[in-house]
Amino acid sequence: MRLLLSFILLGVFSLNGLANNDYFQFSSLPDLLPNSGYSVQPGLAGPYTGVNNDVLILAGGANFPDKLPWEGGTKVYYNDIFVLQKTEDKEYSWELMKEKIPFHSGYGGAVSTSAGLLCFGGNTKDKVISDSWLLRYIPEQKNVAVIPGPQLPVPLTNFAYAEVDNKIYVAGGISEVEGSSTNYFYCLDISSENPLDWKWEQLPAWDGESRAFAVGSGQSNGETNCFYLFSGRKVQPDKNPEALYDAHVYNPNLNKWSIISEGDKQDFPIMAGTAFPIGAATIVFASGADGEMMRKQLVIENQIAELEMAGNKRENEITQMKSNLLDHLNNHPGFGNRLIAFNTITQKTYQVGELPGTGQVTTKAVQWQGDVIIPSGEVRPGVRTSDILKININTDAKHLGFLDVLVIALYFLVLSWMGYFFSKRQKDTNDYFKGGGRVPWWAAGLSIFGTALSAITFMAIPAKTFSADWSYFMLNMTVILVAPLIVFLFIPFYRKLNITTAYEYLEIRFNIIVRLIGSLSFILFQVGRMGVVMFLPSIALNVVTGIDIFVCIALMGVISLIYTMMGGIEAVIWTDVMQVFVLLGGAILSLVLIMLAVDGGFSSIVEVAAENHKFNVVDLNWSLKQPTVWVMILGGIFANITTYGTDQTMVQRYLTTKTEKEAGKSVWTNAILVIPATFIFFFVGTALFAFYNFFPGELNPTFQNNDAIFPWYIASQLPAGISGLLIAGIFAAAMSSLSSSMNSAATAYATDIHFRFGLNKKVSELNLARRATLVIGIVGTLFAFFMATMDVKSLWDEFQKILGLVIGSLGGVFLLGVLTKRVNSISALIGIAGSIIVQIIVAIYEPVHLIVYSATGVISCFVLGYVVSLFSQSES
Structure with a gap:
């Protein structure tokens, strides 16, 4: 029944996506x-x-x-x-x-x-x-x-x-x-x-x-x-x-x-x-004079003036020239009817349609009730019109063919089967939450990699490098700097304590209140993260298929929930492994196809990108408000400490391997993979910029968010079947994070709250774990619905904002526990409270770039907690 529902929904968006490329529809309002x-x-x-x-x-x-x-x-x-x-x-x-x-x-x-x-x-x-x-x-x-x-x-x-x-x-x-x-x-x-x-x-x-x-x-x-x-x-x-x-x-x-x-x-x-203006980066010109007719008129008028200065001897010539001028004015063809689009990122113009009549100048295009109105104006010199033109913007775009839908359906079938397969191995919560400690280190590493990169990488990074440059490159490279800290400091703590969640350590080190704050903050963050990683690909699918965004979100949420709830952490990790191959393979395939399409291939792409300063990596300006190298390094280090050191989705992977040494290998696997993956996804955006520089008319002017640029290329340029495979890659990118968030948030709730306080002992622990997964999956999906009603310019930016503001203090409190002995529970709580206040002030006044939000959270919590501990009784 569940699989049948999936096929029905896929068929719906296949049919609903049947759209054309007539971006503008015209009608007239009363004169x-x-x-x-x-x-x-x-x-x-x-x-x-x-x-x-x-x-x-x-x-x-x-x-x-x-x-x-x-x-x-x-x-x-x-x-x-x-x-x-x-x-x-x-x-x-x-x-x-x-x-x-x-x-x-x-x-x-x-x-x-x-x-x-x-x-x-x-x-x-x-x-x-x-x-x-x-x-x-x-x-x-x-x-x-x-x-x-x-x-x-x-x-x-x-x-x-x-x-x-x-x-x-x-x-x-x-x-x-x-x-x-x-x-x-x-x-x-x-x-x-x-x-x-x-x-x-x-x-x-x-x-x-x-x-x-x-x-x-x-x-x-x-x-x-x-x-x-x-x-x-x-x-x-x-x-x-x-x-x-x-x-x-x-x-x-x-x-x-x-x-x-x-x-x-x-x-x-x-x-x-x-x-x-329409969409995220397009300006449309509905009319305008090219000056050619004005130039011809001036030539005739100048000739008449010269003849008149010569006196009455040339009256016949003057009469003829005046006749020519009158003929020129009466037979002026008007100001054209072409609709020209200008993309502010590629800075290229291209024709996107034709007006039903002559363009109206010396008037203004007004956006009203979702349409563009061009009222009255001048259609040729001296001649006005009482017409009121209404332009309706059609945001429906390309559609997927039957073969594409079939590929995506098969992908969903494989995911559902994997959930069913691993459900047979779930005997207790140790299996469900920790995989019984039988996950190989390389699979755990690939799962960490897939969870961390997700749809944010597959779509938002190419969109960022398409619209800007490589200034965010150093942000990803900071993973290499943080990996030793995770391997030699955090993992030994978690493995020796034999815990299920990272937040159990907070109770051991401080008290139950700190543990609950940490666990609840994590759950809140995961709900927000689920909203982002579902909403992002749903925008893409809406752009390339025409299906309603809410249906896309529901489809993604349901499929992820099915295999996560059935198969536990093992299903999550092994589907992640498969999804990483789809994700990287799709990106590499796209790069190859773009290079084949562009005349001159790789060298032409590099040349165009260099001319437009797309390879800017290091900005050495001393500013914390712009994406400078200092912002990237500072923000990246603290964001990665928070993510890899305290985030249950990562910690849980460290606990699924057989030994501490294998857990360390999984971290290094992820860190090493980040380097080539960063180059690949950053270069995808740069290659897309070059592609639409060479082929400006292929760019959709109507999408409201540049995050849709990569999916638009996939749907509009690639052959049937391959498009479906790469759209499946978008699903892969989202679901690798989505399933991790569901399972890890359920683990945090079950371990840190339900089991900790002995709630509702009538239900077995394994069933409770599955029920918690179900509830959290539903709540995350509902939050994605909420996000779909918001005006979100860049989901990369929104994700960074959530990461910094919600769990910034968590990194600080963990460092207080691991690096100090004198900080007690009161000091830690004051550090958390102070950090929250600092984060609210940062969010309101924006004194620093949003990438630094994690750093302000970690540093403020650590410093405040430690300073308070100097004036209070220490705990060992």
Whole structure:
């Protein structure tokens, strides 16, 4: 029955995954209503547009209501406010509000804030303005409150802008009517609830031309959210405007600009266009002018001017040129219909679709109710549109074929069979928790290796090196430094005491309270860890199959629970052995296939990675807030002491071998394997960066987390069957840790709590152990469901945060017991309490990088406990 359920679930995600690669679907919302005093709405250019209280607001803007500009038409600016809302029957309806904005103006900025839609800058028919105002829609009264906002430092219009992490950035623009473009760069912090606290700040400008009609967007560069500046045109009085094609990025954390493109290859022909961020690292350009038609128009106009200076002798030529100009303007093809994506990590552009009509410029793309709205705007010079384009982003992606599903199903069958096989050998809790001491050292070592690396390695490490560099490399290398400490200090303690859990030692050394704190902290951590290692591959499976994330989590949790509950620690260790081969084999196979796909193979990958500084390993800056080498070494040493020295999932393996010497060999097996494995998984991410550098169009722009990059490659690029095998590798990576957490947390509960206090003696110890495994497995799965509702940018970071904040003090208290004789139970408890306080402060104020959280926990506990012991009676 259980196997049948597995096949049914696998069949479900096989069918649900049948998706295409049409990332964008288009539809139209109701056309914009006419402005006050008019019966027809030709459309508006430069409106202030945004969202407040779940309605779309469009205000101001300009058009030519009577005639086109070359026909003598006059440009009219408006102060009307329009509101679009969805009615109860899910129909959309526009309403022209009775309230007005302070100016007949347009071509400014508008950003949704907690206080309302902030509109700022722009121009009227005769002046550029610096004023700003907030538009707040009041649903109960169905009106709009217009509230004064913070003034820009200078009048400014036709600038680029975007909101990034509660800060509005404004770049370029024009400060005077018919004036020059500028290189102003301002920032407004809108994090305060009170707009009176908002103050504009001038920041250093980019290294490039001044510009107006540029395009701005916020998006992550793979590590931090940044402000991106594209294209535009340089404007100078009495000179022809110059189209710009360059791109720049401002990193707020570093307060620094970097050049993406100098524009010599016309990389970004998107002047006056619209852009919107999607996914984890993509900006989509929905429109923009390439400047070619403007250039042709200027050539004709310059020729006319030259002919007119020659006098009446050339009237026929002048008439012909004016006819040519009129023909050029009337037959302008518009601003294109290509959707272009820019990946902020690879810094490559590629086409991802086509608009159903002509692109709309001098307007803004607004994200509303899960869709992107492009309202009104200009479709060719002087010509507006009243159309409201809605873009729905389709996050369904590739699917697995029947052969892939069959491979994964067979993998699950093997796991279930192994649980059944080892269940026959479980006679008592010594078998269930310690494998009867009959596990070979090499199998225990492979199990330690698989448990420690897990899905965090298979997915998050390649994602980290894809989006950043090798700065985390030294973190893994610290295992070699810690291994002697584990082999010569911790293992002898645990083996001589003949204990089942590490926390039994804490009672022997201190008291029952310290033991319970240690054991309960470990159980809590394992529940959190289970959430991470189930949620991570579920994201991948959701991306590559389209199946719901919650079904993925349930499937993984149930299969792991089956073989863990049946077979105990032996089933866990031997399935780990198999999963390590799948995990490493899958990574190596992927590397080989990437090298075969890339022209030039290994050398090309290295060349591209080196050009983009992907091999940065050592950052010698003296900072504990950035991933410097000091952070990696310090954080890695203490994290590994905590993990390998006090974590029951590791300690339990030391107790499954026949002798202390074999336990030591298992630790060295793991330490030695870490070196090549680290190179392999770090290089997978680098190879993926090179692959998508060569083939940018193969990258999915919609996934919300870069942790999905490796699974996306697997599903979209590999042949049927091989994809299934590597997806099974993702399962292997997760389940090797998941099953260990279930079994070890159950061991901690049964030994440190249930058996210790003699609870419920009606149930046999072996059945109690299996029941504890069941409960903890269910709780961990439920926590993974909870995590699926959270906005988690990087699961590697989240895992490190949990590791440091939850069990940081455990390493400290174990070191107090092992390394000192005078520290008593009171001192240890005070050390733990003080460490918890320190960790809370660290989490709130973030004075150090999250990798160092383990170090702050261990050091604070050890130092506080030891200092207190100096003023209290010692215990031997």
